[in-house]
Amino acid sequence: MKTGLQQNAGLRQELKVNPRLYQAMDLLYMPLLDLQQHLKQELLTNPFLELVEPEDEDDDSSDAEDTTAEAQDLAEPETTTESEPEKTGDDDVDWEAVLLDGFETGGQREEHEQREWYEPVTVATKDLSDHLTEQLSLIELTPLQAFLADEFVGNINDDGYLACPLEEIQRGINELLTREAEERDLDTDAPGFSDAQMLEMLQIIQDLDPPGVGARDLRECLLLQLRAAGQRESLAYRLVEEAFDELIAHRWSELSKRFGISAQDVQSAHDEIAKLDPKPGLRFSASxxxxxxxxxxxxxxxxxxxxxxxxxxxxxxxxxxxxxxxxxxxxxxxxxxxxxxxxxxxxxxxxxxxxxxxxxxxxxxxxxxxxxxxxxxxxxxxxxxxxxxxxxxxxxxxxxxxxxxxxxxxxxxxxxxxxxxxxxxSSGLSTADGDDVSARGIKDQIEKLVAGEDTKNPLTDQAIVEILQQTGVQIARRTVAKYRDQLGVLPARMRKRV
Structure with missing residues (x-):
């Protein structure tokens, strides 16, 4: 077989999308604001496009009138007399037009009258980083401490949590100090930040406002908020500090036995903890x-x-x-x-x-x-x-x-x-009557059933299935569990109140 480049003629069918079809699909996809911007851009780039002005709506009639008027003007001879018919009496003045025109007796306002338009704009507010930096500026810190504090602030995310482990922050800032010392021919044997200095700065950051900022996890965030509220000796603080996993799992009986208190006291402490802010930094986020x-x-x-x-x-x-x-x-x-x-x-x-x-x-x-x-x-x-x-x-x-x-x-x-x-x-479910009901409507019914249940005896998924079947809705228990999870509703065991 001969090797090399060869040319062959052949016929084949291909489906190619016209570029204009792509643009038409984009127009369908665009929301109203995006479409406005797109059309304004087209007006700038295509000279054959122009805006339809309000006076252009009656183009057909106006064009005929303009043509007639132009012909009359050309036919009439020019006159230099400035005399006008005298108007006397109040009947010649259209007072309604004058009032509506703002007492401008000279006639109607200019169509393109200049006016001042005010549009509300978003007011610039301080974000979490600015808020923390402003507080740090009021604290007496050495230049190295201020440098370390900036590093901590830069590693705090929008939720208010410390996004990096202390070890990574320590390693990164020490490497930076070493490079800086080498570039300036300084003593490279100077030690960087120690573990004690890192913990000391972490304590300074966590004492700032809002309470809970600088926490490394949810448990520490709640403890910081309880500590700032003066509840260090409270039952809520003990539960978060010593039995956080059991508290999240709503194991009231186990906690009551472990701490020698009633289940009602455990639930009351849990209610107080639920009032705390799990993401304290979001209040300073740019909305x-x-x-x-x-x-x-x-x-x-x-x-x-x-x-x-x-x-x-x-x-x-x-x-x-x-x-x-x-x-x-x-x-x-x-x-x-x-x-x-x-x-x-x-x-x-x-x-x-x-x-x-x-x-x-x-x-x-x-x-x-x-x-x-x-x-x-x-x-x-x-x-x-x-x-x-x-x-x-x-x-x-x-x-x-x-x-x-x-x-x-x-x-x-x-x-x-x-x-x-x-x-x-939305998808649908069948009913006993042969009709279909929307899944969104079923979710709404589940949400209302849970909202009106007895907290001491909450509805299980199977109980909800039975109630819905009484209304003619054929639904499986796993479907109810899926819809309940999508609504953010806890299982019956975790909704139970003593």
Missing amino acids: SDNYIIPDLVVDKIDNEYHIFLNDGNLPRLKLSRTYQEIARDKKKFDTESKDFIASKLNSANWMIQAIEQRRQTMLKVMHYIVDRQKDFFERGVQALKPLTLREVAEAVGMHESTVSRVTNEKFVQTPRGVLPLKFFF
Whole structure:
């Protein structure tokens, strides 16, 4: 066989996605705020796109009027007289227009009047690192101690815990001191920070505000908070210090026998411990202001649910007539300019069509969701029906991935609050009547059953199964246990009160 490069001709079928199709899918995926930014960017890069101004809504009629007026102006001869018809009497003054216009008798306000707009912004606040550094500046520390304190502060995470073991901090800072001494030709035999100095600095950090900061685990964090509250001799402090594992497992009987107290006293101490903050540093964390602007609005009007797109602030695009007229005369441009004009014009046309297609797609999906979940809007979450992406896709005649993009990171304003579109999708369980009930509705029932149970005799998973079966819901015990874990509800043994 002859080796080397060879060329062969062949036919084959390939499925290639048009780049514009990728962009259309991205438009479907974008939330409202992202879409606004994307359209503003398109306005800057494509000269064939321009904003639809409010006065452009009646373009057809206004263009005809402008043409007629222009023809009349051209036909009439110019006059130099400045005389105007005299207006006398109050009947000639439209006082309502004057009042609405702010007493500006000269006529209406300018359309683009300059105004000052104020938008709320996030106020800069101190984070945990700044708070600790500020307290350390009030303590008399040597330069080396201050250097070590900065190292400790840098290793405290947002929860307020020391993220690295003391040994790693000690090894890292000692290596840094050694390198610094070698670069400055200092005495490299000078000892670094000792174990005693590390523990001393740890004590200084843990005495700072908030109580519990600098702890290495949850147990130490709770002990620091109890110590700061003056409860070092309390039962709660003893339980955390000596029997933390048993306390977490809610072993009231074992603890009462071990410490020679009643189970009620153990539970009372546990209740006091539960009031402590397990993550003291989060109160100084920079909270991000997450503003949710719903993409859709569902409103009940005359006992009917109507759906609207909340795109009033979305830039409305149209083709620029000026650039269209320029592009018509193709003789003025060379081949490269013609290609540029053709691509930009096609891109502008496609963008306008893609936005309209996005609008129609979102409305189709939301209409089906509202029709399917009408009982939810009337009675609440327990009436939520099971719904899948495939079901919606088959109903509206789209692919399942398209419905997924439409519902991803989208929100809808409803009479029952602002909800993500994913809220309406959940698996289902069958009932004795042959109907289906949403898993989200079952979770809501479980949560209400646990909230109203007798704390001295809490409901077991099997008891919850039996109660739900009485209402016609067919559910297994392991499913109840799974839903209970997802809700963050403890098992019956750990919910029991003496």
